[in-house]
Amino acid sequence: MIDLRSDTVTRPSPGMLQAMLQAETGDDVFREDPTVNELEARCAALFGMEAALFCSSGTQTNQIAIKCHTQPGDEVICEANAHIYLYEAGGISFNSGASVRLLPGDRGRINATQVAAAINPDDVHKAVSRLVCIENTSNRGGGSCYSFEALLAIRAVCDANALGFHLDGARLFNALVARDETPQQYGNLFDSISVCFSKSLGCPVGSVLLGTRPFIAKARRIRKLLGGGMRQAGILAAAGLYALEHHINKLKTDHIHAAVIAGALQHCSFVENILPVETNIIIFETRGISAPDLAARLRKENILCNATGPDSIRFVLHLDITEAMVHQVVKALHSIKKND
Structure with a gap:
């Protein structure tokens, strides 16, 4: 997970x-x-x-x-x-x-x-x-x-x-x-x-x-x-x-991972807006799908995230998230786009 x-x-x-x-x-x-x-x-x-x-x-x-x-x-x-x-x-x-x-x-x-x-x-x-x-x-x-x-x-x-x-x-x-x-x-x-x-x-x-x-x-x-x-x-x-x-020297990796996922979100049809990503947190607004529904679809891909509102999702990167996991998240996001 x-x-x-x-x-x-x-x-x-x-x-x-x-x-x-x-x-x-x-x-x-x-x-x-x-x-x-x-x-x-x-x-x-x-x-x-x-x-x-x-x-x-x-x-x-x-x-x-x-x-x-x-x-x-x-x-x-x-x-x-x-x-x-x-x-x-x-x-x-x-x-x-x-x-x-x-x-x-x-x-x-x-x-x-x-x-x-x-x-x-x-x-x-x-x-x-x-x-x-x-x-x-x-x-x-x-x-x-x-x-x-x-x-x-x-x-x-x-x-x-x-x-x-x-x-x-x-x-x-x-x-x-x-x-x-x-x-x-x-x-x-x-x-x-x-x-x-x-x-x-x-x-x-x-x-x-x-x-x-x-x-x-x-x-x-x-x-x-x-x-x-x-x-x-x-x-x-x-x-x-x-x-x-x-662990302090690992924070930059979390920031890089956040930027990679944010970059993928920019090409997803279900994303309305993404707050600028400076560190390890990504907050974005959804369109055409509610945030709880998107979170549920990601869960089926073994990805957990928080719906912070009816149309708002938050991802937080941390030291337990590997580069391979980031690629898996990007793949899952793209698959949802294709099925939209």
Whole structure:
């Protein structure tokens, strides 16, 4: 089965499993797990930030960060299709008591002018604008990447208005590879960064939250408050260390595979529109066949994908997808075209 539903479906490679089996462990709540400590220190150093916190998921790191940055009654500014708003179970309101200002974006990306216009005045009738969150790459934007110049402009608006700046970097390494940027550039720019290891980096579990030492100390307390303290978590952290060493250089292959499939889709009669493909995500609109029907037809060809709407399909490439599988997907797409 060729699974294009998400890059979360990857399974640990033999090398990663071996690293997990050999991991030295301790009680992380007591700060005694050496492998967790090593992963946190490695990530902080990689991004040039002071400290890091290992958590169970990107949703957890995002929600902890938002709670650290805000007070109940504050407002978070983000793009209308942001993961923190659409796919984190209403966590901003539930966990932080904050409201959200949604901005229409360009494939999931907002700009400094929009952010500046969205900041509330100092008025007792208004929520206090407190935090700007961006997502890079943007999931609903088809894996789109921000330009670094656009991020610098948003940072300037945040500085001028005393706003925090948080990055949902669920697929940040995809953006770094695609744009030939460095982690240190992002560490210098953001107040906090969430990096997910269980998507393109191929780990079974885990995300890391990055920030200053006081910020991460507060985040550690909130992680405990939310029930997220882990014990012998080095087994999981070892997978993250392995991914940093062995999987980042494989992301470019995922991007190439996505481009190959996108190229094939351009010649399919059932495709209405394809979002520009920058990284490992392909989102396209169908015509003459509903997205659920197309997904069902692909399933008969042993290809799994997600219908993200009545006429929208998403493919996500990842390290478990081989070149031979890509050719099989292309062949299946062409066969559907012939039978249309």
